[in-house]
Amino acid sequence: MDKARKIVLRGRKVVGGCAEGEALVTRQRISGWGGIDPRSGTVIETRHELKGVSFKGKVLVFPGAKGSSGWSAQFHVARLAGAAPIAMVFNEMTTKIALGAVVAHAPSVTDFDQDPLQIIETGDWVKVDGDRGIVEVTKKA
Amino acid sequence: MKLTDQEQAMLDGRDGKAKQKAMDLLVRYGEALGAERLVDTRNVCGTLGASTPFLRQYGQSRGGLDAVFSEFNLDSTEVVEIPKVAVFSSHLQHGIDPEHAERQGVPVEVVKLHRKGEAWAAGLGVQLLNTCAPYTVGNVPTRGEHCAWMESSAVIYINSVLGARTNAEGRESTGSAMLTGKIPYWGYHIEENRLGTHLVELDLDVQSTADWGLLGYYIGEVVQDRVPVVTGVREVPNLARLKHFGAAAASSGGVEMYHLAGITPEAPSLEAAFGKNRPVEKFRYGRAERRIAYEAANVTAKSPNVDFIMLGCPHYTIEQIWELCKLLEGKKLSPNTEMWIFTPRQTKHLADQNGYTKIITDAGAHLMSDTCSAMGRLIPKGAKVAAADSVKQAHYLPAIMGIECWFGTTADCVDAAVSGRWSGGID
Numbered sequence: 005m006d007k008a009r010k011i012v013l014r015g016r017k018v019v020g021g022c023a024e025g026e027a028l029v030t031r032q033r034i035s036g037w038g039g040i041d042p043r044s045g046t047v048i049e050t051r052h053e054l055k056g057v058s059f060k061g062k063v064l065v066f067p068g069a070k071g072s073s074g075w076s077a078q079f080h081v082a083r084l085a086g087a088a089p090i091a092m093v094f095n096e097m098t099t100k101i102a103l104g105a106v107v108a109h110a111p112s113v114t115d116f117d118q119d120p121l122q123i124i125e126t127g128d129w130v131k132v133d134g135d136r137g138i139v140e141v142t143k144k145a
Numbered sequence: 146m147k148l149t150d151q152e153q154a155m156l157d158g159r160d161g162k163a164k165q166k167a168m169d170l171l172v173r174y175g176e177a178l179g180a181e182r183l184v185d186t187r188n189v190c191g192t193l194g195a196s197t198p199f200l201r202q203y204g205q206s207r208g209g210l211d212a213v214f215s216e217f218n219l220d221s222t223e224v225v226e227i228p229k230v231a232v233f234s235s236h237l238q239h240g241i242d243p244e245h246a247e248r249q250g251v252p253v254e255v256v257k258l259h260r261k262g263e264a265w266a267a268g269l270g271v272q273l274l275n276t277c278a279p280y281t282v283g284n285v286p287t288r289g290e291h292c293a294w295m296e297s298s299a300v301i302y303i304n305s306v307l308g309a310r311t312n313a314e315g316r317e318s319t320g321s322a323m324l325t326g327k328i329p330y331w332g333y334h335i336e337e338n339r340l341g342t343h344l345v346e347l348d349l350d351v352q353s354t355a356d357w358g359l360l361g362y363y364i365g366e367v368v369q370d371r372v373p374v375v376t377g378v379r380e381v382p383n384l385a386r387l388k389h390f391g392a393a394a395a396s397s398g399g400v401e402m403y404h405l406a407g408i409t410p411e412a413p414s415l416e417a418a419f420g421k422n423r424p425v426e427k428f429r430y431g432r433a434e435r436r437i438a439y440e441a442a443n444v445t446a447k448s449p450n451v452d453f454i455m456l457g458c459p460h461y462t463i464e465q466i467w468e469l470c471k472l473l474e475g476k477k478l479s480p481n482t483e484m485w486i487f488t489p490r491q492t493k494h495l496a497d498q499n500g501y502t503k504i505i506t507d508a509g510a511h512l513m514s515d516t517c518s519a520m521g522r523l524i525p526k527g528a529k530v531a532a533a534d535s536v537k538q539a540h541y542l543p544a545i546m547g548i549e550c551w552f553g554t555t556a557d558c559v560d561a562a563v564s565g566r567w568s569g570g571i572d
Contacts, residue, residue: 018177033369033399038519038541043199048544050445070369070399072541073295076315080217081199098370098399099312099332102177106170107220107317112177 037074045087064089068096075100091132167321191319218320276489298392347377348431365398457487458535479565484510
């Protein structure tokens, strides 16, 4: 693989572990309860840019969480249904997202030295090392 | 994270397996947040419900309610025996109203399971308040009291209007807090995080409950999860108005704390509301902004042929039921509509006693408790076009049930229930 196309972001561990996969990027915050269908991992919020798109098996890159405090429970069910994101990369820490990432058992990183929303695009290959707080991005061809 | 000796002992398993699992979740969660320590809490509001299809199936295949609590309230795959709660713990709204199960389309076996779950929770010492608005039925935290509550509309209410201290907790963190009396000391538990960040200047008189909902919806969209300070409120709003305002702000954004300058307890003045902060943004709210919020709340509504009216999001207060009855008394619903009104079980008793339930029933509507349409995915069979006087319900119900939903005043909703047609609007 072409080394020049790799970008490394450094942040802080939220949930440990490693996972890699295709990125799904949104600039809009995500609602848990009433915002996603946890059994398919699909965003259902009426005015959301990802409405109808599933994060199942993706590295979810987003600003943060919003809405109901049922956030964690929805991502919890998504994990048990096999529909959770495999990793999370986000900017804004809230109790919803912290608890949601923990119970989704998804390696997660925040507090980056560069804005992941400026660098990562949907379809890029992203490797998340939760323990070291490192996110490695390979831009899609 | 720094733990006290007592917390460390719980984590080491001295107080049993369930508390060990609870402490383990709180430590993982606290570290994810970047919290330095835990804080004691003696007031927890959460949910233990196991009646949704997914949880029902989970409980049945893994050995019952201990298994559901272990997984969904403690994030423990290992099934542990759940002891009685350690601190005052209240149950939020459920997925069904067992007294109206048939009308809600809930099968008898689900009601049986639900009642079993309720008895189990009561046996643990959990208060069956069964509402999204515990602060309307006796759970009124004191200013400065550290709480661990979930339900975004209740969180924003007790933080902002009562001056209690909680973050928007989740099912797992409140489950763990019930058993340990601990929650991460982070966010709105800390004084400086409660100060205002955004200034909102009102350019119009915000009067009705629906108007307060629109204001909240607009502000939440702009400030997302920050702390707005509203100035220019001419008339002190009542509980219902602030209930709808907060619920809306927590739906379009993630607002958990706000100040009304000169009105709410931590904002005796505009200066006090911001403290050492300078507003990062200032914006006005006038007729144009109100219209934007109104159109956003009505974005799914197309057909004027309303067949379902949903009231009571968050759960109606007795004052709102009284107001509704003044609009409804002596009228009959259209044969093409159903009207469901949701309120806490305690408030339902009061409505029965005051004769309101009879007025509602005589009109052909139904007063329900314990749940709501969005929460329980409960609508009349075949309903396609709903109407609500709650921006929060209009925001969530179409997404969850795939139906249209109008938003307007309570009077607009009553008109639609009687005529079967939506004729609401704003100037």
